[in-house]
Amino acid sequence: MHLSLLAVSVVCFLEAAVTDATYAVSEYLMWLHFSQWLIAVGIAFGLLAGLALVVHRLSNRGAGWAGGGHAGLLVIALVVEVVNAFVHTADGWTAVVPAGIALSIVGAIVALASVAALWRSPATWAGPVRA
Numbered sequence: 001m002h003l004s005l006l007a008v009s010v011v012c013f014l015e016a017a018v019t020d021a022t023y024a025v026s027e028y029l030m031w032l033h034f035s036q037w038l039i040a041v042g043i044a045f046g047l048l049a050g051l052a053l054v055v056h057r058l059s060n061r062g063a064g065w066a067g068g069g070h071a072g073l074l075v076i077a078l079v080v081e082v083v084n085a086f087v088h089t090a091d092g093w094t095a096v097v098p099a100g101i102a103l104s105i106v107g108a109i110v111a112l113a114s115v116a117a118l119w120r121s122p123a124t125w126a127g128p129v130r131a
Contacts, residue, residue, distance in 0.1 A: 002056055005049035006074070006118075010111045012042030013081060017104040020096050032088070032095055035104070039085045046078045046111075073114035080107040 016038040023031035053071060084103035088095045 002049050002052040003118075005045050005052055006115065009042045009046035009049055010108075010115055012038045012045065013077065013104070013108040013111045016042065016081075016084075017101070017108045020101045020104045023096050024101060027093070029092065032092070035096070035100070036085070036088050039081055039088060039104075042111075043078060043081050043085065046074065046081070050074055050078070070114050070117040073110055073117055077107050077110040077114055080110060 016035045019031045019034040019038060023029075023035065050071070053074075080103060084100065084107055087099050087103055
């Protein structure tokens with residue numbers, strides 16, 4: 001469950017960076033609204049992924065917290081994107097250029113780093129091995 005929710009969140013953050021760049025080039029207001037929605041959906045699914053991660057960890061006590069780097073990076077990505085959501089509430093051009101694009105790119109990179117940290121320790125997410 002955690003991985004499915006995380007995937008939606010990461011894709012939304014990546015797409016928000018793309019729509020911000022598209023808005024900066026075209027100045028068409030629709031792209032700003034797309035970014036706002038993508039950031040909001042990414043935050044919602046990121047919070048759900050974090051909740052699923054906590055439930056998974058509490059239910060599998062033998063699994064340990066070996067993937068703590070993943071959880072930490074996920075929290076950082078969510079904090080960056082919450083700040084980004086507030087920046088995107090400004091009107092028009094100032095909502096995206098330069099701070100909005102920068103925060104979208106940083107949030108997407110940190111979210112991808114979170115996935116990379118998870119990828120480095122896939123065995124820790126399966127829980128304890130029973131013979």
